[in-house]
Amino acid sequence: MAGEAGPGEFLSRHYANAAGQRAYKLYVPGAYRGGAVPLVVMLHGCTQSPDDFAAGTGMNRIADAETFLVAYPAQTAAANHARCWNWFNSADQRRDHGEASLIAGIARAVMEDYAVDPRRVYVAGLSAGGAAAANLAAAYPDLFAAVGIHSGLCAGAASGLPAAMRAMREGAEASSRPERVLPTIVFHGDQDTTVHPRNGAAIIAATGGTLLREEAGVAPNGRAWRRSVLADESGRPRFEHWVVQGSGHAWSGGDAAASYTDPSGPDASREMWRFFLENPKPRR
Numbered sequence: 001m002a003g004e005a006g007p008g009e010f011l012s013r014h015y016a017n018a019a020g021q022r023a024y025k026l027y028v029p030g031a032y033r034g035g036a037v038p039l040v041v042m043l044h045g046c047t048q049s050p051d052d053f054a055a056g057t058g059m060n061r062i063a064d065a066e067t068f069l070v071a072y073p074a075q076t077a078a079a080n081h082a083r084c085w086n087w088f089n090s091a092d093q094r095r096d097h098g099e100a101s102l103i104a105g106i107a108r109a110v111m112e113d114y115a116v117d118p119r120r121v122y123v124a125g126l127s128a129g130g131a132a133a134a135n136l137a138a139a140y141p142d143l144f145a146a147v148g149i150h151s152g153l154c155a156g157a158a159s160g161l162p163a164a165m166r167a168m169r170e171g172a173e174a175s176s177r178p179e180r181v182l183p184t185i186v187f188h189g190d191q192d193t194t195v196h197p198r199n200g201a202a203i204i205a206a207t208g209g210t211l212l213r214e215e216a217g218v219a220p221n222g223r224a225w226r227r228s229v230l231a232d233e234s235g236r237p238r239f240e241h242w243v244v245q246g247s248g249h250a251w252s253g254g255d256a257a258a259s260y261t262d263p264s265g266p267d268a269s270r271e272m273w274r275f276f277l278e279n280p281k282p283r284r
Helices: 050-057 059-066 098-113 128-139 161-170 198-207 268-278
Strands: 009-017 020-028 037-043 069-073 116-126 146-150 184-189 210-218 224-231 237-244
Touching (some): 009 098, 020 050, 020 059, 037 050, 037 059, 037 098, 037 268, 050 059, 059 268, 146 268, 161 198, 237 268
Antiparallel strands (some): 009 020, 224 237
16 A cells, blocks of 8 residues: 655645534645545644644654555644643543544544545544543444554543543543444553553553563664553454553654654554554454
8 A cells, every 4th residue: 555656735624513613634645546545533632733743753654655644633722721632521522522523523524525444544642632532432433443542541531630630640440341442552651750651551451352462672762662462352463552661751753853752762653553554444
């Protein structure tokens, strides 16, 4: 699926429904020619913007090489003063309600306007965006095929701001296990003082996966890492937990020119894309 064409277009778009409205950026790679391609929805962290998050993760460069669309919903200061996704509000966690419905609506809008393979629609995010991605995966398992959560929390980890702060500081388990658990890849720095690394472990524990193997290595730029691969009930590898040693609250392998990145770590964007390719939605 590699594309030979050069850089594509980074378009500014807008979506509205009964829950409100959000701007978003859409990256269309140069090799897109109208054939069905995957879609990755990327949810930024607090104080970030779609442009900052795209620059930090480098996901658009991967989209150019592999030919897929990337959507970056934008949180507003009116909805949250720090532009955090409100992952901790019950009204924004549920299917067809609040911000969950807005983000799912953006994905569906892109699918209406472009040729998207419905078996290859994915969602990923950092920090508050990671927690929101977890909520989306639980609420819309029919829409998304897999989820990537970086420095985030479990779906439904908190209800209300005090509980959210406690969950970030101490760690929180999932309030319940969804009927259908999506393939999940988690990245977390073991020195994260903003969202405790226990949260990454809790996300994986909530999948109910069975450990297949553990691996360790060192990224080219210096960070050591550990990876746990877990299987679903069928015995297939469907869950991955990456712990980046010495890293804080930052996108592993990201570009230092953007916010909340750690260039020294393994490339979370490439690993997430590899994982997504390995986990399309099952054929019916």
